[in-house]
Amino acid sequence: MFKYKSPLSRLLEGAGKPKEAETEEATAPEAEKPEPIADFNALREALAGGNMSSSETYEDSDELLPEDEMPEFTEEADADAADDTAEDMDEIVMTEVIAEIQETPENEMVSEEPEPEQVVTLHVATEETVVAEEIVVVDATPEDTVVEVVVEEPEAAIEEPKVDEIKTVAPTPAPEPASDRRGRVKTTFLGFERADTHVQDLIETAEPVAKTEAAEQTFPVGWLVVTSGPGRGTSVTLSEGLMQIGRNDDQAIQLDFGDTGISRSNHAVIAYDPEDRKCYLGHGGKANLVRLNGKPVLSTVALNSGDLIRISETTVRFTAFCDDGFDWRDA
Amino acid sequence: MLANPAHDVALILDQGQRENQEDAVASRMFDASDAAYVVVADGMGGHDAGEVAAEFVINAWREALDPELETKSPSESNLIDALPLAAMLANAAVSNHCEEQGQGLQMGSTLLGILILGRRVFWISIGDSPLYLYRDGTLSQINEDHSMAPLLDAQVADGTLTEDEARTHPDRNQLTSVIMGRAIPKVDCPEDPVALEGTDVLIAGSDGLQYITDAEILAVLQANSNALAQDIADALLQAVKAKNDPDQDNVSIGVVKLTKNE
Numbered sequence: 001m002f003k004y005k006s007p008l009s010r011l012l013e014g015a016g017k018p019k020e021a022e023t024e025e026a027t028a029p030e031a032e033k034p035e036p037i038a039d040f041n042a043l044r045e046a047l048a049g050g051n052m053s054s055s056e057t058y059e060d061s062d063e064l065l066p067e068d069e070m071p072e073f074t075e076e077a078d079a080d081a082a083d084d085t086a087e088d089m090d091e092i093v094m095t096e097v098i099a100e101i102q103e104t105p106e107n108e109m110v111s112e113e114p115e116p117e118q119v120v121t122l123h124v125a126t127e128e129t130v131v132a133e134e135i136v137v138v139d140a141t142p143e144d145t146v147v148e149v150v151v152e153e154p155e156a157a158i159e160e161p162k163v164d165e166i167k168t169v170a171p172t173p174a175p176e177p178a179s180d181r182r183g184r185v186k187t188t189f190l191g192f193e194r195a196d197t198h199v200q201d202l203i204e205t206a207e208p209v210a211k212t213e214a215a216e217q218t219f220p221v222g223w224l225v226v227t228s229g230p231g232r233g234t235s236v237t238l239s240e241g242l243m244q245i246g247r248n249d250d251q252a253i254q255l256d257f258g259d260t261g262i263s264r265s266n267h268a269v270i271a272y273d274p275e276d277r278k279c280y281l282g283h284g285g286k287a288n289l290v291r292l293n294g295k296p297v298l299s300t301v302a303l304n305s306g307d308l309i310r311i312s313e314t315t316v317r318f319t320a321f322c323d324d325g326f327d328w329r330d331a
Numbered sequence: 332m333l334a335n336p337a338h339d340v341a342l343i344l345d346q347g348q349r350e351n352q353e354d355a356v357a358s359r360m361f362d363a364s365d366a367a368y369v370v371v372a373d374g375m376g377g378h379d380a381g382e383v384a385a386e387f388v389i390n391a392w393r394e395a396l397d398p399e400l401e402t403k404s405p406s407e408s409n410l411i412d413a414l415p416l417a418a419m420l421a422n423a424a425v426s427n428h429c430e431e432q433g434q435g436l437q438m439g440s441t442l443l444g445i446l447i448l449g450r451r452v453f454w455i456s457i458g459d460s461p462l463y464l465y466r467d468g469t470l471s472q473i474n475e476d477h478s479m480a481p482l483l484d485a486q487v488a489d490g491t492l493t494e495d496e497a498r499t500h501p502d503r504n505q506l507t508s509v510i511m512g513r514a515i516p517k518v519d520c521p522e523d524p525v526a527l528e529g530t531d532v533l534i535a536g537s538d539g540l541q542y543i544t545d546a547e548i549l550a551v552l553q554a555n556s557n558a559l560a561q562d563i564a565d566a567l568l569q570a571v572k573a574k575n576d577p578d579q580d581n582v583s584i585g586v587v588k589l590t591k592n593e
Contacts, residue, residue, distance in 0.1 A: 287419055289412050294522040296415030296455075298422070299514035 221272040221322040222279050222303075224253065229314035231257025238279060238321075240328075243270045245284070245311065261312025263288050268311060270303070277327050279303045279320065336360050338367040338447060339588040341560035343568050347539055347579035353381030354537045354581040355389045361400045366410070367447045368396060369585035371460050373537040375509075376438030384425055384440035388510060391421035392444050410446060414455040415520055418442055418510065426512030439511030443474065443535050447587060451524035452533065457517070458509045460583075461541060463548065464525065465532040465556070470549040475519035477508035478538075504538070530556065532563060532588050539582035543570050560586040 222238040236253050243252035246265040253270065255262050266284035273280055282300040283290045290297045291310040303309075307318045322328065338360055346352045353374040360367040370392045374385030395417035399405045421442060429436045441458025454462060456474040464473045475481075479502045486492040497503070508517035527533070532552060534540075540548070551566045558566070564586040571582055 283419070287416050289415055296418075296518060296520050298415060298418055298457075298518050299516060 219328050221328075222305075222318060222320045224270075224309070224316040224318055226255070226257070227308070227315050227317045229257075229312075230259045231255060231314065236316075238270060238272065240272045240274070245269065255311070255314055255316075257314075259312050259314045262314060268297070268309070272322065274322075274327060274329065276302075277322050277324060279318065281309060281318075335590075336362055336367075337365050337449065337590055339560040339590050340367055340369060341564040341584075341586045342369070343564045343582070343584040345539075345568055345571070345582040347542075347571075347581050348577055349579070349581055351379070351382060352581055353385055354539065354583040355382075355385035356583045356585055357389050357393065358585060359397070359400070361405075363403065364400060364405050365449050366400055366405070367587065368392075368400075369445045369533075369535050369587060371443040371535050371537055371583045371585060372440045373458065373460050373539075373581070373583065374438065374440040376436075380436065380438035381440070383428065384438040384510070387424040387428065388421040388440045388442050391424055392417040392442070395420055396446070407448065410448065411453055414444055414446060414453060415518070417444060418455055418457060418515065418518065422510050422512055422515060425510055429512050437511065439506075439509045441506075441537070442510055445533065445535055445585075445587070447527070447533075448524075450527040450589065452527055453524045454520070456519040457515055458506055459504070460535070460537050463534040463536070463545075465534065465549070465552045466528060466530075468553060468556075470545060470552060472545070473525060475517065477506055477517050477519070479503055479505045479507065482507075527589055529589060529591070532556065532560075532586060534563075534567070535583075535585035535587075537581060537583040539580035540567065540571065540584055542574055542576050542579055542582075543567075560588050563588075 218237045218239055220237045221240055223235055224238060225235040226232050234257065238253075241252075244266045245251060245253040245255060245262070245268045247254065247256040247260070247262050248264045249256070251265060263284065267288045268284050268290040269282050271280050271282075272278070279302070280300045281290065281292055281297055281303050283297050289311075292301055292303075293308055294310075303318045303320070305318065305320045305323075309316050309318060340358050340360060342356050342358050344352070344354060344356050355372045355374065356370065358367070358369045370389060372385035372388035372392075374381030374383070374388075376384055395413040396410065399409050399413060421440070425438060425440070429438065441456075441460040443456045443458070443460035443462055444454060445462065446453045454474060456462060457477060459476050459478040459480070460474075461472050461476065462474040464471055479500070483492060483497040483500050483503055487494050487497045492500070508515055534548070534552075547570055548567065551570050552563065555563045555566050564584045567584050567586075568582065571579065
């Protein structure tokens with residue numbers, strides 16, 4: 001119907017590789033990939049201490065607490081409080097996170113049936129750990145057991161680091177002293193010191209992440225990562241050939257996370273042109289809208305790293321791998 | 332039905348000195364949803380091809396927008412999406428037609444579609460049909476001009492061309508983007524609308540309107556700023572006719588004002 005997208009296919013013929021093979025190759029890994037990668041993100045976020053600084057909900061308000069609201073806590077009282085709080089919070093957070101991990105299609109949805117094998121919480125653990133640790137330092141006497149919030153049971157991956165939600169949950173059960181303490185500690189510590197101990201804790205306490213199953217030779221030319229909408233946090237490896245974007249499982253770039261505004265098949269296409277070492281985006285030929293950085297895509301356009309592609313309610317961010325500096329043909 | 336229209340809209344279509352009328356315009360107002368649109372298509376191509384192409388554009392626009400606008404409470408995101416969809420439909424229609432006719436038939440058309448929701452003006456523009464905004468006594472073209480003109484004018488600014496050379500350059504009216512059943516290299520379709528103010532006047536035209544200069548258009552508006560849309564459109568056409576250009580192209584003029592000045 002739409003003749004004007006043909007430049008894409010022409011472009012592909014020049015790519016020198018059979019489309020079919022490419023497309024299948026690409027489909028396979030994509031299906032299994034999300035977990036390890038998401039986990040890596042979670043790990044990184046935890047390592048960076050990002051989840052502490054990026055929190056909006058309770059930490060911000062804590063900072064506003066006047067100093068004089070500080071209770072004078074005795075060592076025991078405080079340690080107890082810390083103990084309780086940390087444990088409480090930990091449990092709650094855990095269940096919340098477990099529940100959340102089950103979700104697949106809708107990010108925001110906290111779903112019901114927890115599957116037993118999935119789970120985990122690298123960054124939840126670290127967050128709690130930090131809280132506990134801070135207490136100790138404030139008191140200057142790490143008298144009883146620092147609450148080592150080691151999350152033992154779980155070791156799998158976090159499907160998606162929903163930092164915000166986790167935190168919103170956490171403070172609720174926390175008794176008053178906890179928040180006061182946190183407010184105080186925050187002003188006392190330097191960010192990077194905290195981050196250091198963070199890492200140390202992680203290394204000592206966290207379970208090693210399972211080997212990724214996606215370690216295949218995919219010869220990527222770039223990646224797409226869903227940055228907003230259903231499926232947020234999912235990444236897709238782009239390889240050579242004509243890659244169709246759609247919800248069906250025969251789509252090289254399958255975006256089937258609940259956004260039904262995306263066509264089943266061929267909503268849009270991405271293809272790598274080895275000639276100028278760029279990926280190109282085109283609409284799929286039906287009356288389906290694709291926007292690139294806000295502008296409707298009416299013909300084939302070159303993609304640059306950081307470009308945002310919006311299809312229905314889903315936004316994916318493009319990152320190039322092959323470019324002027326590298327192409328698989330070089331080696 | 333239109334007891335209290337929010338918009339005052341007028342259209343004029345004039346053949347000029349040409350043998351064919353290759354422009355097409357359409358407008359509708361939707362009282363219930365406080366919406367209105369104006370669409371201008373300036374067709375080109377041998378024989379009757381220009382008319383046909385312009386008609387495809389108007390039909391595609393209506394096909395994309397009317398059904399949603401006719402519903403009781405149109406979805407705003409569907410309406411905004413309908414703008415580029417109209418362009419895609421039009422391009423597909425032209426493409427199919429050329430294929431059916433064969434023999435390397437070439438036809439094309441600009442698309443200037445303006446959708447006004449309340450006071451917010453959304454548009455899609457492909458080609459060189461101008462969209463002007465008259466506000467506070469000044470006139471500005473608010474859509475992109477997909478012809479060589481801006482590039483030539485840039486060369487004037489660079490000093491590589493004189494103003495005269497640029498104005499009379501043979502490629503000046505060469506389009507850099509158009510609906511002709513192929514890839515559409517450029518599309519102007521801003522995400523954020525322009526907000527109309529009480530006394531603003533929007534003028535959508537085909538390039539036949541530009542046989543008078545922007546300064547002349549401005550003079551007409553300054554003299555008629557409180558007039559009804561119909562009178563402004565008429566005054567613009569009279570100004571074009573007064574030029575008496577033997578080569579006068581088809582002229583389309585669409586004028587939109589808000590009915591409430593507050």
